Amino acid sequence: MSDYLQSIHGPADLKRFSNSELVELAAEIRQFLLKTVAHTGGHLAPNLGVVELTLALHAIFDSPRDKIVWDVGHQSYVHKILTGRYDQFQTLRQFGGLSGFPKPEESEHDAFATGHSSTSISAALGIAKARDLAGENHKVVAVIGDGSLTGGMAFEGLNQLGHLQTDMIVVLNDNEMSIAKNVGALSRYLNRLRMNPKLRRLKSDIQELIRKIPRVGKVTVEYLSKLEDSLTYLVIPGMFFEELGITYLGPVNGHDIAELKVSLRDAANRGGPVLIHVLTVKGKGYELAERNPQRFHGTGPFELANGRKTEEPSALSYTEVFSRCIVDLAKSEPKIIAVTAAMADGTGLLNFSKHFPKRFFDVGIAEEHAVTFAAGLAKQGFHPVVAIYSTFLQRAYDQIIHDVCLQNLPVVFMLDRAGLVGADGPTHHGVFDLSFLRHIPNMTVMAPKDAAEFQDMLYTALHTNGPVAIRYPRRAGLTLEDALAYVPLPLGTAEILLEGKDIAIVAIGSMVSPALEAAKLLKKSGIDCTVVNARFVKPLDQALLLSLLPNHSKIITVEENAVAGGFGSAVAEFLTGQGVTGVRLKALGIPDQFIAHGSTEILLAQCGLDAEGICRAVRELNLPAIGIRASL
Ligand SMILES: Cc1ncc(C[n+]2csc(CCOP(=O)(O)OP(=O)(O)O)c2C)c(N)n1
Numbered sequence: 001m002s003d004y005l006q007s008i009h010g011p012a013d014l015k016r017f018s019n020s021e022l023v024e025l026a027a028e029i030r031q032f033l034l035k036t037v038a039h040t041g042g043h044l045a046p047n048l049g050v051v052e053l054t055l056a057l058h059a060i061f062d063s064p065r066d067k068i069v070w071d072v073g074h075q076s077y078v079h080k081i082l083t084g085r086y087d088q089f090q091t092l093r094q095f096g097g098l099s100g101f102p103k104p105e106e107s108e109h110d111a112f113a114t115g116h117s118s119t120s121i122s123a124a125l126g127i128a129k130a131r132d133l134a135g136e137n138h139k140v141v142a143v144i145g146d147g148s149l150t151g152g153m154a155f156e157g158l159n160q161l162g163h164l165q166t167d168m169i170v171v172l173n174d175n176e177m178s179i180a181k182n183v184g185a186l187s188r189y190l191n192r193l194r195m196n197p198k199l200r201r202l203k204s205d206i207q208e209l210i211r212k213i214p215r216v217g218k219v220t221v222e223y224l225s226k227l228e229d230s231l232t233y234l235v236i237p238g239m240f241f242e243e244l245g246i247t248y249l250g251p252v253n254g255h256d257i258a259e260l261k262v263s264l265r266d267a268a269n270r271g272g273p274v275l276i277h278v279l280t281v282k283g284k285g286y287e288l289a290e291r292n293p294q295r296f297h298g299t300g301p302f303e304l305a306n307g308r309k310t311e312e313p314s315a316l317s318y319t320e321v322f323s324r325c326i327v328d329l330a331k332s333e334p335k336i337i338a339v340t341a342a343m344a345d346g347t348g349l350l351n352f353s354k355h356f357p358k359r360f361f362d363v364g365i366a367e368e369h370a371v372t373f374a375a376g377l378a379k380q381g382f383h384p385v386v387a388i389y390s391t392f393l394q395r396a397y398d399q400i401i402h403d404v405c406l407q408n409l410p411v412v413f414m415l416d417r418a419g420l421v422g423a424d425g426p427t428h429h430g431v432f433d434l435s436f437l438r439h440i441p442n443m444t445v446m447a448p449k450d451a452a453e454f455q456d457m458l459y460t461a462l463h464t465n466g467p468v469a470i471r472y473p474r475r476a477g478l479t480l481e482d483a484l485a486y487v488p489l490p491l492g493t494a495e496i497l498l499e500g501k502d503i504a505i506v507a508i509g510s511m512v513s514p515a516l517e518a519a520k521l522l523k524k525s526g527i528d529c530t531v532v533n534a535r536f537v538k539p540l541d542q543a544l545l546l547s548l549l550p551n552h553s554k555i556i557t558v559e560e561n562a563v564a565g566g567f568g569s570a571v572a573e574f575l576t577g578q579g580v581t582g583v584r585l586k587a588l589g590i591p592d593q594f595i596a597h598g599s600t601e602i603l604l605a606q607c608g609l610d611a612e613g614i615c616r617a618v619r620e621l622n623l624p625a626i627g628i629r630a631s632l
C-alpha cells in the first residue's frame, strides 16, 4: 500500500502524480475511507464510488480557482481528503469537526454548500454566468448523481444551460442507484445509454465517415449534416442531452483514471456545455457495500470485517412504528396509497411496498411532484400518505398550499426526521415545518409525545377529511405496550399531564418528555409546574389554554422547531388575540440561527431543549416580576 496521502496538502500536489501513482493513491484512499467511516459513520458507499472520479477532477482542474459543485455533497469525502482536510478527517460529522457535506466556511475548495439534492447544475450555472459577467476565466463543474438527476431542479438547470450555451461541465455520476435502486423513465433512459457503447461507437463511426466525404458545396454539407443527425437519432433513440444543446460524452469508465482524465480534458477544451456520463459502482472496493449499497449509503459506525453496526439503535423508532401501522391500517382501508420521494427505507415504507406494490409509489427525488401527485390521487377519492423527511418537504411548500390545502384534499403528510437530526447537520435538521405549515388554511398539524400517541394520530389523520401533517423525530428508544391499537383523537385537543400551581409548561411532540423530566427536577427545588401535552399545533386547544390562565401567570412553551413562527408563536398569537394581558410568556425552541452538526444530545442541550435547559428557563421566568397579573 502506498503512503502518499500524508504528503497531499492540496490538489496542486496531485499534478505531479502519474496515472499509475494515482491508481495506487486511489487504493490508499479507499482504505483510509473505510477505516475512518467505520469508526465515525457516514456516507460510505457514495464515496467509495467516486474515488477515481475525484482524483481525476482534481488532477485536471485547478481548485479553488476552478469550481467543483457536488450535488447533495454526501460524496465529497474524497474531495475533502484531497483539499487539505486529511488530518481532520477523523472528526467527520462529530460536533465541532468536519461536516459531512461541502461547506464554504470549512474550505475555499467547497465552492457551494449542498445537502439537498439536484441543486448543482443551477448553482454551477450561476457561478459560470457570474464568471462570464465578471470577465473571469476558470472552469465550472457540477457533479450530479443519477438519482439526483431525477429531481426537477436538475432539468430546470439543464434547460437554461442548453439555452445559454454557457461554458460548463456536468459530470453525471451514474451508479444506477439513488439510495435504493434508481427508478423512473429517466433511469431507464440512462440504462439504454449505458448498455449501448457499441451504438455510441457506431455514431462516431458515422460522423467520421461523413467528415471524410469531400465537400461539394453548401447544400451538400447541410444535407449531410442532417443525414448525420437522422442516423444518430436512428441508432440512439432520443439523444436527450444533445437535443438540449449539451454535448454528450461517454459513457466513461468511472474507475479508469486515465480514461476519466482524457474525457475531462476533452470536455474542458471543447468549451460550451458538456455532459460527461461516468459509470461507477456504488460501494466500489468494499465487497459488502458493492453487494448492498443501500445498507452502506449512510451508515452508523460498523465493524469492517462483517459490516455489522457497532451500535444497534436502541428499541423502537417512530419510523418503525409508522412502518408497521401503515401496513396494518392499509389492510382494511383500500384507499390508502403510500408515496415516497426516493426514501422508501428511511421513511419506513419499504414494508408497505412489499405488502401493497400497486398502492406504493416511489417518485424519485421529486418532493414537489410527490405532493401534487398525491393531490391528484386525493381528488379522485384515494387517501394518499406522503412520507417525506421534514427538511425535504421544504421543497414542496407551494404544492402543499396550492395543490393540497386550497382544495382541502385529504393528504396525510408524515414528516419523519422533524427536529434536530444530528450528524447530517443544518441542511438536514427539520426545524421549520411547524412554522411553514401551521399558517396554511385547512391544514391540521400534530406531533406525538410517544409511540402510542403516534399511532392514534396516524389513525386520526386517516379519518380526517382534509390535509394533516404529523411530525416526529429521528431518535429511537420508544416503547409500545399495545402494538396495534388506535384511539381517535378529537382534533385540537391537548391534555394536562401534570397539575401544578406555579408555572405552566406547554410542550409539543418530542419536547413533552424533557418537559416532564424538568417538572420533576423543579419540584425538588420547590417549583410546582403544570405540564401540558399540546398534541396539536393546529388547531390549538384554545379552551385548555384559556383554562390555564386563572391559576398560571407564567407559561412556557417548548418545541423542537424554530421559535420564529412556531408553536410558541401560535400560543402567543392566540392569547394576545384574546386580549390576554399580564401573562409572562416564554417560547423555548430553536433560535434564529442554523444549528451545526453533532450528536442530538449535544445540540439539544446547546439550544436549551433538554430537561436542564427547560429548568433553567423556568427558573428565570419564575423570578418575581412586579405588577404582572393574568387577566382576560
Ligand atoms: C431534496 C432531497 N431529497 C432527498 C434527499 C436524500 N438523498 C440523499 S442522497 C440521495 C440519493 C442520491 O442519489 P445519487 O444522486 O444518484 O447519488 P449516489 O448516492 O448514488 O452517489 C437521496 C435520495 C436529499 N438529499 N435531498
Ligand SMILES: CC(=O)[C@@H](O)[C@H](O)COP(=O)(O)O
Pocket (backbone or CB within 6 Å): 043, 072, 074, 115, 297, 298, 346, 417, 421, 424, 474
Ligand atoms: C445524504 C442524505 O440526504 C441522506 O442520505 C440522509 O443523510 C439520510 O439521513 P438518515 O440517516 O436520517 O436517513
Ligand SMILES: [Mg+2]
Pocket (backbone or CB within 6 Å): 145, 146, 147, 148, 173, 174, 175, 176, 177, 178
Ligand atoms: Mg446514484
